[in-house]
Amino acid sequence: MTTVAFPIPRPKHPTGVWNWITTIDHKKIGVLYGVTAFLLFLTGGLEALLIRIQLASPGHEFVSPEVYNQLFTMHGTTMIFLAIMPLSAAFFNFVVPLQIGARDVAFPRLNAFSYWTFLSGAIILKLSWFLGGATNAGWFGYAPLTSMSQNPGTGIDFWIISLQVLGVASLAASFNFIVTIINMRAPGMSFMRLPLFTWMTFLTAILVVLAFPVITVALIELYFDRAFGMNFFNVINGGNPVLWQHLFWVFGHPEVYILILPAMGIVSDIIPTFSKKPLFGYNAIVLAGAIIAFMGWMVWSHHMFTVGLGPIPVTVFTLTTMAIAVPTGVKIFNWMGTIWGGSMDLRTPMLFALGFIAMFTIGGISGVMHSMASSDAQQQDTYFIVAHIHYVLFGGAIFAILAGIYYWFPKITGRMYNETLGKLNFWVTFIGFNIAFFPQHFLGMDGMPRRIYTYSEGMGWDLWNMVSTIGALILGAGMLLFMHNIVRSWRKGELADGDPWDGRTLEWSIPSPPPEYNFAEIPTVYDRDDWWAKKRGNVKHGVPVSGGSGEEEHSIHMPQPSYWPLVVALGICIIGYGLVYSYTVATVGTIIGVIGVYAWSFEPVNDPEDEDDAAH
C-alpha cells in the first residue's frame, strides 16, 4: 500500500498518558467520556448548589444578580450538553460494541475525534466563567436576550461556539454508532435480537443526526446577527424572535428524547437481569422507543403555548403531546410486567432502576399536566416546570445513568463496588432528590417564577424554598457517597469475574475487564438473550440470520493508535476561540485542522509494516 510520508511517525505502542491520548480503543474512549463527563456533572452540580443557597431564604444576597443569571444558564447547559449526553455517550462507547459482538466501532479514529472535540467544546464553555463572564440568557438562549444590543459580552459568543463544537462531536459519534450498529453485528444478531440498550442507542443516534443540524443553523444565524450585524432576530429590521424559539425547540424536543432514550435502554437491560426474567414485551418496548423517536418531532410547540400561536396549532400540539405519553406508558407497564413474578435481586443497579421508574413516572405525569395548553398557561415559567424537568432528567436520566454505572462497573474495571455503600448512596440520593424537587411543585403552583434572583418575605414561598435547599444539600451528600464508593472500589475493590450478575447479553460472556480485542472469537448469536440461553444450554441450533466474520481470523489485529483525531479536534478548538476573539487565530486553527484531516485520510487504519509486531 502506498502511503504519503508524514514527518511525524505513528504512535506504535504508547504507554502511560500517551496511551490515553492516542487511544482509539472504544473501551478507553468510553472511560475517558465517563470520567470527563462526571467531572463536568460535578461542576454543574456545584452551580446548582449555589443557586439553591441563593434561593434558600427571602431577600438573600449570596451571589450577585449578574452571577445568578450566569449560574442558572450554565447549570442547564452543562447538565444537558456536558453531563447527560456525554455520560450516555460513555455507555454507547463502552457497551454497544460488546453487546453486538464487535471488536470496536466502525470508525475508531472518528470515535477518538468525537471525544476530543467534546472536550474542546466543554473547555470553551466552562472557561468562559473566567474570560469575562459566562452566558446568562437561559439554556435556550431566547432572542432578543442574546442580541448584541442587549448582551454585548463574550459570554453568549462562547455559548454559541461551544454548542457548535459539541454538536460536531455528537454528530460524529452518532454517524459512527449508526454504522456500527447496522454493520458490525455478530452473525445471527438480527435487529430484533439486539439488547434494548443498543436499540435505544441506535434511535438516539438517528435523532442526533437529524436534530443537531437545526440548532447548528439557529446558532449560525445568531452568530451572524452578533458578529456581522445581520437581521435574523433583529426586530428593528423585521426579524422575528419567535423564529428562534421554533428552531430551538425543533431541535430541543428531540433533544429531550436524546437524553432519555439511552436511560430507558439502560433500565431495560438492568430490570430483566435482576428479575431473572426475559424482558416482558420486547417488541412493544422497541416499537414504543421508535414511536417516541418519531413523535418527538411533532410536539416542539408545547414549549411555546404562551407565545400566542393561535388555537389550531395549540390544539394540535396539545393532542400530539398527550399522545406521546402513550408509548412512554407502554414502556413503564412493560418494565413492571418484567418485574412481576420475577425473583428480584435488590442490588444497587436494580434500586436505581426502580427509582428511575417511579421518579420518571411522576415527571411524566406532571408532563401530561402541562400538555394541556390551558393548564400550561398557569405553569409556564414557574417552579412547577423546574420540578417537572428535574423529575424526568435527574430522577429519570441521571438515576438510570447511576444505575448503569453500578451495573457495568465490574465489567469496566474488573472490580466490584461496595454494595452497602451503594445502597446507602441510593437511599440518600433518592430521599435528597425528593426533598429537593417535590416541594418545587408547590412553589410553582403558588406562582413562584423560574429564574428569579430572589423573592420577598410573605409570598408564602419561604418554607418550601428552605426545604428544597436542604434537599439539594442531601443530594450533594449522596453524590459524595457515590464518588467515594467508585474511587475506592476502582482502586481496591474485590476482583469481579466476567459475569457477576448472571447476565443475559453478550458483554457478560467475556472476562472483566474485557481484553483489548473484546472477543477472542466472534460469537454466533441464536437467541435474544443469547448468553443467558447459552449458559443454560438452551441454544436452538439454527442457522444464524446474517453473515459475518466469525471464522477466518487466526490472529487479531486491532486498529492502531493515532495522533490525528486529536490534532483535528485541537484545530477546531482554536477555530472556536478564533471566532470569538480574532479571525487570524481562526485561520491558524483551520490550517491545523486541514493538516490533521489530510494526514488522517492518508494514514491507513493498520500500518502494514507494524502488523507483524501486532500479531505476536
Next chain:
Amino acid sequence: MAQATITEHGEHEPTTTGLNHRKMLMWAFLGSDCMFFGSLIATYLVYKNKSLAGPIPEDVFSILLTSVSTFVLLMSSMSMVLAYAALTRGRMKTFRIWLASTIIMGATFVGFQVFEFHAFVNHEVVVECDHINPADLTPVELEVSAGCVDGVHEVEKVVGLTPKTNLFGSTFFTLTGFHGAHVTLGLIWLTSLFLLSFKKGMVTPEKNLDVDLAALYWHFVDVVWIIIFTVVYLFGVFPGF
C-alpha cells in the same frame, strides 16, 4: 500465519449488511445535511416578503445569468458520473479528463456566484423618468424615481444588497453562501483526488469507493442547488409564489 483480518483492507471487510461502512456513513451525513439546508431554506421562506426595506429579489436577480450557472453545475454532475464510470472501467485518462471538467464546471459555478454577490452588493437602480408606471416599480425603484424632476430623463443610484441591508439580504447570503461553501469543499476534495490520481496506486479502479463517495457528495450539493434555484430565484421573481 494467515493474515486475514477484519480491519486490514478498509474496502473489503465483511460487514453485517454487506454494505461498506464509509458509504453508509456518507448517506447518514447527507441525511443530516438535508436537515441543515432544510433549516436554512425554512428560515428563508419564513422571512420571504418580510423585508422592511429594499432591495427585494425582483430588484437584483437575473434569472438568465443564474440559469446559465445552474446549467453548468448540473452538467458538472453529468461529467462526474462519466468520470466515475471511466474509473471503474480502468480508463484512467478518460477519468482524469471528466474529473477535470467537473472541477472546471464547479469552479465556474463558484465564479458566477462570486460575480453575482459582487453585483448585488453594488446594485445600481436605474429609472427612466419618461415612462414611469408606479405599479411596475419595486419600492426601491419608486424611492429612486423621486429624483425625476423636469428635464431629467434617467436617475441612477447605488442601492446595494448586503447581508445587513434587510431580511432578504441576511437569509439570501447565508443560504447561498453555505451552498457555495459546500461546492468549494467539494472542489477541494475533487482536486485532491485529481492530483492523487497521478501518484501511483492512490486512485485505482479497485479503490473506486474514494471517488464514489466524493461523487455522492457532489450530486447531493447539485440537488440542493436545484431546490435553492427554484425556491429562491424562480419563486422570487415570478409572481404568484
